Amino acid sequence: MIIQRIKSPAVFAILILICFSKPYSQKLEFDPNKIKAQAPKVFIDCRRCDRDFIRTEITFVNYVRDKFEADIHILITDERTGGGGRKYTLTFIGQNEFSGMEYTLVYVSYKTDTWDETRKGLVETLKRGLFPFLLRTPLEKYFSINFQKQLEPTAVEDKWNFWVFSLSIGGDMSGEKYRSSRSVDMNFSANRVTPELKIRMGISGNFDEKKFKYEDETIISTYKNINFSSLIVKSIGEHWSIGGWFGIYSSTYNNLKSFYTLAPAIEYNFFPYSISTRRQLRCLYRVGINFANYFEETIYYKTSEKLYNESLSIIMEVKEPWGNVSASLQGSHYFHDFEKNRLTFWSHLSFRIFKGLSIYLRGRYQRIRDQLYLPKGEVTLEEVLLRRRELETGYEYSLSVGVSYTFGSVFSNVVNPRFGGR
Secondary structure (H helix, E strand, C coil): CCHHHCCCHHHHHHHHHHHHCCCCCCCCCCCHHHHHHHCCEEEEEECCCCHHHHHHHCCCCEEECCHHHCCEEEEEEEEECCCCCEEEEEEEEECHHHCCCEEEEEEEECCCCCHHHHHHHHHHHHHHHHHHHHCCCHHHHHCCCCCCCCCCCCCCCCCCCCEEEEEEEEEEEEECCCEEEEEEEEEEEEEEECCCEEEEEEEEEEEEEEEEEECCEEEEEEEEEEEEEEEEEEEECCCEEEEEEEEEEEECCCCEEEEEEEEEEEEEECCCHHHCCCEEEEEEEEEEEEEEEECCCECCCCCEEEEEEEEEEEEEEEEECCEEEEEEEEEEEECCEEEEEEEEEEEEEEEEEECCEEEEEEEEEEEECCCCCCECCCCCHHHHHCCCCCCCCCEEEEEEEEEEECCCCCECCCCCCCCCCC
């Protein structure tokens, strides 16, 4: 017998305890309802996010639909990169018991990434940002850490030298017995963006023709537009930039057979460019020389002319947990006649007033005194109704305002895609 061979009473006692005790398990008791009740409440504040996908992939937190109910407010802002992708800045702001905690992470998508690859990258970044908060909750004992070996830093060898090209061509046609239309659109762009230098070039064209039959009369309306634009900007520190524009423009709507412009410019940002996804306050000054050739003689008896002008713009953008606001004010004039000027104001405001209630306001106003290109002669009714020719005006404006209020359950954990999203 095995027991007979054990001479030490202490060892024998230990074996008895092992045989009759319950097996020890490293697994912690897991009660889903209890765990979910201990999970922090999270509010996702993002415009370009797949919230359903986030809620499906990250299930260890509670999602709420109002920032005032949240323990963690995640503000996600984004801006386009030089390669055509997007740079997402994720700011994790602690509230309630996490007050004082704030982290910022960055995720960059590429132009060649699919939407699925982009949203997966955002989810992984969200998980990393949430981890410091979860360490301060009872949920921390249910997490494990995996480390993926990273490649050593190496110099990037880009055979394209950071140039990104894009080409699109499209067209459409439609019709019926008394009406037909056809149009063709073309766009090509070449961009190279690095922290020190930004170069953007693009050419676009549009042709549109509409035919209408009324009794024995056929009305044909055409519109042509070709535009080439280029921009080069050199970075000078965290606040200054210098560069300029060059462009060629032709439009039947604006009576411009050809319009050449060359405009050097300088810009100052009161905030460092490194925080541009959260706030900007920029002053941009440009002075330009323009050469204009018109299809028809203008109301000032010109078929071509050389023009000098200048403009000053002030642009503000702020994105905060309480909402976001953007506004710009631009003034410009021609040097040969200061009364030939234009003033443009544009603004957008989205503001959360309190739990569940938010408002938005968008507006744009232009005071116009610089329509030098308007042709002489009468404008036909067809041109007015079809907007094929620009008319003399002293102003333009647009305004939209809205308010929304949401009430009921604050939680938004459940995802049900049946029958679509709406």
